[in-house]
Amino acid sequence: MVAEPLVIVLAEDDEGHASLVQRNLKRAGIANHIVHVQDGRQALDYVRRQGEFSARPPAGFLLLVLDINMPRVDGVEVLRQVKDDEKTAKIPVIMLTTTDDPREVERCYELGCSVYITKPVEYDAFVEAVRRLGLLLQVVEVPSENR
Amino acid sequence: MEESGDATRWRFVACGVSAACIVVVARIAAPTTDLAFALAAVSAVVCAIAAWRLLNQVHTDRQRSVGSDEPYQQRDRERAESGRSAGAEPENGRYYELLVDGVRDYAILMLDNDGHVTSWNAGAERIKGYQRDEIIGQHFSCFYPEEERRSGRPERELEIAQTKGRFEEEGWRVRRDGSRFWANVIVSAMRDEAGTLRGFSKITRDISERKSAADQIGRLNADLKLQVAQLAAANRELEQKNRENEMFVYSVSHDLRSPLVNLQGFSNELTLVCQDLREILVENPLPSDVQTRALALIDDDMGESTQFMQSAVMRLSNIIDALLRLSRVGRVDYRRQELDVQGIVCRVVESLATTITEKNARVMVRDLPPAVGDATAIEQVFANLLSNSLKYLDPERPGVIEVGYVPEAVVGGEPLDTGAFYVRDNGLGIAEDYQSKIFQPFQRVHTGVAPGEGMGLAIIRRILERHGVQIWVESAPGEGAAFFFALPTSAASATEYRRTEQMSATDERSQENGCRTTSHCVGGR
Numbered sequence: 248m249v250a251e252p253l254v255i256v257l258a259e260d261d262e263g264h265a266s267l268v269q270r271n272l273k274r275a276g277i278a279n280h281i282v283h284v285q286d287g288r289q290a291l292d293y294v295r296r297q298g299e300f301s302a303r304p305p306a307g308f309l310l311l312v313l314d315i316n317m318p319r320v321d322g323v324e325v326l327r328q329v330k331d332d333e334k335t336a337k338i339p340v341i342m343l344t345t346t347d348d349p350r351e352v353e354r355c356y357e358l359g360c361s362v363y364i365t366k367p368v369e370y371d372a373f374v375e376a377v378r379r380l381g382l383l384l385q386v387v388e389v390p391s392e393n394r
Numbered sequence: 395m396e397e398s399g400d401a402t403r404w405r406f407v408a409c410g411v412s413a414a415c416i417v418v419v420a421r422i423a424a425p426t427t428d429l430a431f432a433l434a435a436v437s438a439v440v441c442a443i444a445a446w447r448l449l450n451q452v453h454t455d456r457q458r459s460v461g462s463d464e465p466y467q468q469r470d471r472e473r474a475e476s477g478r479s480a481g482a483e484p485e486n487g488r489y490y491e492l493l494v495d496g497v498r499d500y501a502i503l504m505l506d507n508d509g510h511v512t513s514w515n516a517g518a519e520r521i522k523g524y525q526r527d528e529i530i531g532q533h534f535s536c537f538y539p540e541e542e543r544r545s546g547r548p549e550r551e552l553e554i555a556q557t558k559g560r561f562e563e564e565g566w567r568v569r570r571d572g573s574r575f576w577a578n579v580i581v582s583a584m585r586d587e588a589g590t591l592r593g594f595s596k597i598t599r600d601i602s603e604r605k606s607a608a609d610q611i612g613r614l615n616a617d618l619k620l621q622v623a624q625l626a627a628a629n630r631e632l633e634q635k636n637r638e639n640e641m642f643v644y645s646v647s648h649d650l651r652s653p654l655v656n657l658q659g660f661s662n663e664l665t666l667v668c669q670d671l672r673e674i675l676v677e678n679p680l681p682s683d684v685q686t687r688a689l690a691l692i693d694d695d696m697g698e699s700t701q702f703m704q705s706a707v708m709r710l711s712n713i714i715d716a717l718l719r720l721s722r723v724g725r726v727d728y729r730r731q732e733l734d735v736q737g738i739v740c741r742v743v744e745s746l747a748t749t750i751t752e753k754n755a756r757v758m759v760r761d762l763p764p765a766v767g768d769a770t771a772i773e774q775v776f777a778n779l780l781s782n783s784l785k786y787l788d789p790e791r792p793g794v795i796e797v798g799y800v801p802e803a804v805v806g807g808e809p810l811d812t813g814a815f816y817v818r819d820n821g822l823g824i825a826e827d828y829q830s831k832i833f834q835p836f837q838r839v840h841t842g843v844a845p846g847e848g849m850g851l852a853i854i855r856r857i858l859e860r861h862g863v864q865i866w867v868e869s870a871p872g873e874g875a876a877f878f879f880a881l882p883t884s885a886a887s888a889t890e891y892r893r894t895e896q897m898s899a900t901d902e903r904s905q906e907n908g909c910r911t912t913s914h915c916v917g918g919r
Contacts, residue, residue, distance in 0.1 A: 263656035263659065264652070264655055267655070267659035267660070346648065348722065366651065366655045367651075367654065367655045367658045367659065368659075
């Protein structure tokens with residue numbers, strides 16, 4: 248769907264949730280490569296190409312889908328660090344979580360998340376968000392990892 | 395000793411005369427013997443010396459009385475003279491004595507300079523228990539408890555009275571029978587015109603009853619303070635427990651959501667898989683009995699199973715959401731602010747416009763005074779109450795819902811010292827037995843009428859509880875229900891409200907268009 252490949256990085260410690268997200272994206276015809284990592288630490292390592300991901304080749308555009316409650320580093324912290332670093336600040340982030348506490352939602356938007364979606368997921372809305380953000384990446388001048 | 399020359403001369407003369415007389419008498423009595431004459435002469439000398447000394451003594455006494463006693467003699471003379479001229483003073487003194495003597499509520503007594511009792515009245519006898527005869531001359535320290543007597547307190551009090559003129563105190567005193575009483579005591583020093591101490595007056599009053607009443611009040615006050623403190627502590631503890639419970643409920647409900655997401659998601663997946671399977675079965679050639687059996691399994695068994703699963707999951711999800719909402723009420727921080735209640739209610743009514751029209755109901759918003767509270771929370775209260783009213787309208791009659799304010803609220807016959815906002819409807823109403831239960835979580839009166847978890851009123855109560863505000867219901871089944879809550883209005887706004895209320899009493903139109911800016915507020919029909 249995009250000229251440069253868009254990789255969806257899904258940080259989710261619940262295997263079931265991760266499976267449901269992947270099934271629904273596929274069913275909606277989004278065939279992009281989905282990288283599933285278990286927690287925030289791994290998500291940051293993937294984005295920064297460090298740690299276990301230090302050897303991975305450049306992947307094109309990244310889209311982060313983050314759960315909030317995860318061991319080691321939680322989703323909000325990943326969001327903060329990604330948005331703090333100007334090299335990664337423009338990566339779109341979708342928060343996908345069971346927490347619908349208005350303060351938590353507000354905090355995530357303040358930190359710069361693109362979309363906040365509450366579980367149980369309205370997959371139509373989620374798929375729509377993924378599509379929109381993917382298109383946005385094409386339109387807006389976002390540096391690809393390949394350039 | 396000073397002595398005038400005249401007086402001395404006179405003394406010499408007197409002595410000489412007496413000595414001569416004795417010699418003459420002796421000569422007459424014993425004219426013949428020299429021995430007798432000698433004896434007479436010696437006697438004369440002795441007599442002369444004695445006379446000298448006697449006269450001398452008389453003179454000294456006179457001198458002394460002239461030096462110190464003169465003012466008293468003078469005063470006595472003046473008194474005697476004025477008494478003779480007026481004829482009243484001695485009688486007054488007597489009356490005064492009678493007066494003091496007859497006073498029964500006060501012990502009035504006099505002490506000499508050293509503290510010995512010199513006078514005693516009826517009150518003293520009654521209060522202290524000593525008869526006049528047995529106490530006169532006793533030291534007044536016998537009225538004090540042993541330990542104070544030993545510490546020298548009585549003497550100290552006299553000293554203070556002597557130096558300052560007066561001493562007053564409240565303290566324990568002892569009666570003749572050894573019993574104690576709490577006394578108010580005034581000791582005054584009595585001095586003559588020259589300033590010389592002439593003793594003390596002492597007035598004692600038995601104020602044991604007053605003291606015990608005061609002690610009682612003090613004890614009651616202390617008890618009350620203690621109880622208030624205990625209540626406050628208990629309240630804090632409860633509040634703390636409540637918060638902990640809410641945190642617990644919050645984290646449990648939150649944790650329940652995660653597996654629920656899987657249940658919901660995968661039951662959905664199963665449904666989708668069944669659809670795919672069905673297509674495969676239909677599209678591919680299979681023995682017809684196999685196909686029929688397989689389709690029956692998919693449609694009936696699996697279909698029914700996933701359907702039950704999904705509705706159970708949905709129900710569970712609603713309960714968890716309701717619990718989360720309830721627990722969140724206790725966790726959010728409220729801002730105390732001036733609230734435009736009229737505006738808030740109008741916004742709520744506008745947001746419910748579709749439902750109001752659907753239900754063919756009419757919502758009247760009266761004039762509402764501004765109040766003090768958290769805007770979001772109070773909006774939620776009005777929204778929940780209004781949607782409850784809309785939910786439980788009686789289908790038999792057109793629904794009428796009224797939002798208003800009573801300046802003098804009454805709860806269960808007891809007048810509250812504040813006003814209260816209310817939401818009143820003519821709906822199904824709530825039976826009396828249920829009225830106390832409806833504010834508890836998961837309590838539903840009209841199941842089957844409308845969907846819900848029975849959490850709305852529990853949330854409202856918790857919100858208002860956090861505002862320190864009570865909510866109550868007045869209702870009769872079949873007639874409707876009115877929910878009241880005494881959210882405080884700001885002082886200025888209450889005055890303003892009374893003014894507008896008086897105006898609207900004379901202007902009926904203002905009652906129907908509480909929301910003047912919009913026509914949505916009067917919905918339906």
